[in-house]
Amino acid sequence: MGKGRLEAFSDGVLAIVITIMVLELKVPHGSDLASLRPLLPVFLSYVLSFVYVGIYWNNHHHMLHAARKVDGGVLWANLHLLFWLSLFPFATAWMGENHFTALPTAMYGLVLLMAALAYRLLQQRIIALEGPESLLARATGADRKGKLSPLAYLAAIGLAFVQPWLACALYVLVALAWLVPDRRIESRIEGS
Amino acid sequence: MGKGRLEAFSDGVLAIVITIMVLELKVPHGSDLASLRPLLPVFLSYVLSFVYVGIYWNNHHHMLHAARKVDGGVLWANLHLLFWLSLFPFATAWMGENHFTALPTAMYGLVLLMAALAYRLLQQRIIALEGPESLLARATGADRKGKLSPLAYLAAIGLAFVQPWLACALYVLVALAWLVPDRRIESRIEGS
Amino acid sequence: MGKGRLEAFSDGVLAIVITIMVLELKVPHGSDLASLRPLLPVFLSYVLSFVYVGIYWNNHHHMLHAARKVDGGVLWANLHLLFWLSLFPFATAWMGENHFTALPTAMYGLVLLMAALAYRLLQQRIIALEGPESLLARATGADRKGKLSPLAYLAAIGLAFVQPWLACALYVLVALAWLVPDRRIESRIEGS
Amino acid sequence: MGKGRLEAFSDGVLAIVITIMVLELKVPHGSDLASLRPLLPVFLSYVLSFVYVGIYWNNHHHMLHAARKVDGGVLWANLHLLFWLSLFPFATAWMGENHFTALPTAMYGLVLLMAALAYRLLQQRIIALEGPESLLARATGADRKGKLSPLAYLAAIGLAFVQPWLACALYVLVALAWLVPDRRIESRIEGS
Numbered sequence: 015m016g017k018g019r020l021e022a023f024s025d026g027v028l029a030i031v032i033t034i035m036v037l038e039l040k041v042p043h044g045s046d047l048a049s050l051r052p053l054l055p056v057f058l059s060y061v062l063s064f065v066y067v068g069i070y071w072n073n074h075h076h077m078l079h080a081a082r083k084v085d086g087g088v089l090w091a092n093l094h095l096l097f098w099l100s101l102f103p104f105a106t107a108w109m110g111e112n113h114f115t116a117l118p119t120a121m122y123g124l125v126l127l128m129a130a131l132a133y134r135l136l137q138q139r140i141i142a143l144e145g146p147e148s149l150l151a152r153a154t155g156a157d158r159k160g161k162l163s164p165l166a167y168l169a170a171i172g173l174a175f176v177q178p179w180l181a182c183a184l185y186v187l188v189a190l191a192w193l194v195p196d197r198r199i200e201s202r203i204e205g206s
Numbered sequence: 207m208g209k210g211r212l213e214a215f216s217d218g219v220l221a222i223v224i225t226i227m228v229l230e231l232k233v234p235h236g237s238d239l240a241s242l243r244p245l246l247p248v249f250l251s252y253v254l255s256f257v258y259v260g261i262y263w264n265n266h267h268h269m270l271h272a273a274r275k276v277d278g279g280v281l282w283a284n285l286h287l288l289f290w291l292s293l294f295p296f297a298t299a300w301m302g303e304n305h306f307t308a309l310p311t312a313m314y315g316l317v318l319l320m321a322a323l324a325y326r327l328l329q330q331r332i333i334a335l336e337g338p339e340s341l342l343a344r345a346t347g348a349d350r351k352g353k354l355s356p357l358a359y360l361a362a363i364g365l366a367f368v369q370p371w372l373a374c375a376l377y378v379l380v381a382l383a384w385l386v387p388d389r390r391i392e393s394r395i396e397g398s
Numbered sequence: 399m400g401k402g403r404l405e406a407f408s409d410g411v412l413a414i415v416i417t418i419m420v421l422e423l424k425v426p427h428g429s430d431l432a433s434l435r436p437l438l439p440v441f442l443s444y445v446l447s448f449v450y451v452g453i454y455w456n457n458h459h460h461m462l463h464a465a466r467k468v469d470g471g472v473l474w475a476n477l478h479l480l481f482w483l484s485l486f487p488f489a490t491a492w493m494g495e496n497h498f499t500a501l502p503t504a505m506y507g508l509v510l511l512m513a514a515l516a517y518r519l520l521q522q523r524i525i526a527l528e529g530p531e532s533l534l535a536r537a538t539g540a541d542r543k544g545k546l547s548p549l550a551y552l553a554a555i556g557l558a559f560v561q562p563w564l565a566c567a568l569y570v571l572v573a574l575a576w577l578v579p580d581r582r583i584e585s586r587i588e589g590s
Numbered sequence: 591m592g593k594g595r596l597e598a599f600s601d602g603v604l605a606i607v608i609t610i611m612v613l614e615l616k617v618p619h620g621s622d623l624a625s626l627r628p629l630l631p632v633f634l635s636y637v638l639s640f641v642y643v644g645i646y647w648n649n650h651h652h653m654l655h656a657a658r659k660v661d662g663g664v665l666w667a668n669l670h671l672l673f674w675l676s677l678f679p680f681a682t683a684w685m686g687e688n689h690f691t692a693l694p695t696a697m698y699g700l701v702l703l704m705a706a707l708a709y710r711l712l713q714q715r716i717i718a719l720e721g722p723e724s725l726l727a728r729a730t731g732a733d734r735k736g737k738l739s740p741l742a743y744l745a746a747i748g749l750a751f752v753q754p755w756l757a758c759a760l761y762v763l764v765a766l767a768w769l770v771p772d773r774r775i776e777s778r779i780e781g782s
Contacts (some may be wrong), residue, residue, distance in 0.1 A: 019213055019217060019267055021595055021598075022213075022214060022217050022598060023217045023220070023221055023263060025595060025598050025599045025602055026217055026218055026220075026221030026222070026410075026602055027221045027224060027225055028599070028602075029221075029599055029602030029603045029605075029606060030221060030222055030225040030226075030602070030606055031225060032603060032672075032676065033603055033606040033607060033610065033676055034225065034226070034229065034606075034610070036676050036677065036679060036680060037229075037610065037613075037679075038233070039677075039680045041614070041680060041683040041684050041687055042684070043687075045684070045688035045691040045692075045693055045694050046693060047693060050693075050697075061673075064669075064673055064676070068666070068669040071599060071669075072662070072665055072666070072669075075595055075665070086264070089264055089267070090260070090264070090385070093256075093260040093263075093264075096224075097253075097256055100224065100225055100228050100256070101228065101231075103228060103229075104228060104231045104233060107233040108233050108234070108237070111233055111235075112237035115237040116237075117237055117238060117239065117242075118237050121242075193666070211405055211409060211459055214405075214406060214409050215409045215412070215413055215455060218409055218410055218412075218413030218414070218602075219413045219416060219417055221413075222413055222414055222417040222418075223417060226417065226418070226421065229421075230425070278456070281456055281459070282452070282456070282577070285448075285452040285455075285456075288416075289445075289448055292416065292417055292420050292448070293420065293423075295420060295421075296420060296423045296425060299425040300425050300426070300429070303425055303427075304428075304429035307429040308429075309429055309430060309431060309434075310429050313434075403597055403601060403651055406597075406598060406601050407601045407604070407605055407647060410601055410602055410604075410605030410606070411605045411608060411609055413605075414605060414606055414609040414610075415609060418609065418610070418613065421613075422617070470648070473648055473651070474644070474648070474769070477640075477644040477647075477648075480608075481637075481640055484608065484609055484612050484640070485612065485615075487612060487613075488612060488615045488617060491617040492617050492618070492621070495617055495619075496621035499621040500621075501621055501622060501623060501626075502621050
């Protein structure tokens with residue numbers, strides 16, 4: 015089974031997710047700077063989520079590029095990932111509009127956590143299909159970032175109830191760590 | 207005529223349908239758990255519809271993969287299917303926001319029913335084009351799931367006026383039965 | 399220059415246009431039949447516009463399929479067509495929500511008219527690029543439907559101010575006439 | 591690494607950006623001409639932004655067509671460009687709904703400016719990857735339009751606080767200058 019349509023469908027969903035998030039930037043009625051100020055937290059949460067969706071698209075791109083084949087299980091693991099990513103606009107808007115209060119900030123972390131776990135599940139499903147000697151299996155290797163991120167999200171969810179801004183700092187930190195695309199896969203592909 | 211653009215257009219519509227459904231999860235104004243509770247039925251109906259659209263995308267993927275050619279009739283049968291799928295966001299939101307009351311739950315079943323019939327119509331149109339000896343015709347075979355699902359939806363529409371939750375249980379059951387992608391086609395393709 | 403990305407972008411825009419129109423079917427607050435009734439004209443106008451966008455996608459598909467190459471002029475003629483098609487959701491909702499009163503019904507016809515003219519412009523641009531002996535030029539031939547439709551829209555715009563339902567009947571009639579995909583192109587391609 | 595998915599994702603985002611802008615054309619409640627009049631500035635700003643997104647899609651198409659390969663840096667430079675383009679619907683609606691007052695008109699210019707700089711960054715990243723002897727490097731050449739546009743936007747941002755309509759005139763002028771697709775690249779490709 016070809017992976018082309020899986021990529022096309024995922025691209026479509028990710029493109030829509032990344033774009034409808036901006037709809038939460040509700041156009042203010044006034045035209046002065048003061049009417050723009052309440053949008054600042056919504057804008058900041060939009061930037062953060064844009065970067066996260068960008069990271070997912072980027073790594074998804076690399077992972078599928080390294081994959082040789084897909085089956086029904088991979089299709090569903092992929093849909094499962096897309097489900098959690100589809101909740102980004104909601105979680106982003108809730109956090110932004112409530113100015114990073116405790117529960118919405120924790121909920122944002124929960125969606126990040128579920129998406130991260132769904133991504134790992136998809137990765138494992140592809141590796142299971144391709145075998146431990148496959149390009150993807152070797153490229154992923156120990157996958158330290160993939161293992162540490164869920165722990166960081168868990169910590170942030172707890173921190174959100176103590177000091178939400180610390181949780182946000184953690185979300186930003188993890189995003190920065192992932193901003194670099196998975197060079198392991200890139201270099202392995204070039205080397206193969 | 208190539209089937210590539212038919213797949214691309216269908217992917218686009220399905221990706222948008224699956225993503226705009228989440229827009230019905232209106233961001234609550236409060237930031238406590240109580241303000242999240244009214245969203246629960248909307249969220250549950252979103253999950254159900256996400257799975258259904260996922261099933262349609264999955265099976266559509268398999269069916270088109272098995273098809274060798276398309277003609278104008280197939281294009282329109284496909285648009286007819288997309289029409290009913292485009293009503294999913296509306297039917298989902300109406301059912302969820304009314305907490306699974308009778309009429310919206312029946313209406314949801316009606317949209318499921320029409321989409322199922324449209325899918326069968328598309329399948330028959332492709333088989334008519336490709337002949338009874340085609341890969342798709344042999345792979346589909348008796349198509350018991352395809353024949354039973356509309357009956358289940360019909361039963362659920364009736365049940366909705368007696369006990370809506372039974373209708374919902376039936377929707378979930380049919381979804382579970384379809385969650386497994388059409389392995390018949392998959393195995394036939396591999397065998398051919 | 400390849401036509402692949404032109405098709406992909408057009409598919410994307412058309413898929414979104416056809417899907418966001420359904421967002422105008424605002425989810426009613428009540429859950430009885432009475433709360434559904436005000437949506438009927440909006441639904442009817444949605445069906446009509448869905449068919450029209452389907453016709454455009456279908457014929458666009460055929461036309462681009464017959465085209466051999468595209469240039470900058472074709473890209474802009476295509477964007478011009480997409481612009482008028484992007485106004486379908488607005489025109490559809492305005493007509494539906496005002497229960498087919500005079501001005502909105504005439505405005506709907508105006509958008510149909512502009513889209514039809516834009517389509518012809520795009521067609522002429524491609525033929526100018528490919529030459530009078532090209533597949534598309536021969537397949538299009540006299541193009542009676544393409545010449546008569548704008549006249550029908552013009553008549554409907556006038557009729558809308560006398561009797562809006564007559565204008566709507568004309569919109570439906572033209573849609574039915576176009577429902578058949580451009581068999582001329584299809585048969586020419588098969589014959590070539 | 592293939593550039594196909596980069597193009598597909600960009601097409602998706604641009605198609606959505608160009609289409610959701612039309613959602614700001616809120617359907618009026620009345621059905622007479624007077625109820626349509628307040629929409630005129632929103633419509634005009636929509637036309638301007640449609641043309642700008644069209645220009646970006648067009649030139650993006652040409653640039654990627656000339657590119658031979660992409661890497662992680664290009665992916666992120668591209669996402670950065672898409673980020674600023676994703677703010678077009680917001681900036682367009684804010685300017686249109688406030689009837690081209692000072693601050694929203696300046697803000698529109700700021701988004702145009704950032705998108706223009708992001709586009710140049712992406713272009714430089716691709717050229718850095720491909721070398722000064724690459725097709726794109728030679729085709730871009732002095733890139734006068736690319737260097738002058740940001741200056742024009744800067745001037746317009748300042749002008750917006752003096753006389754907003756002058757700023758708008760400048761936006762229209764720059765758009766007209768870009769309407770012609772990058773013939774340099776087109777002719778170089780044909781010549782190569």
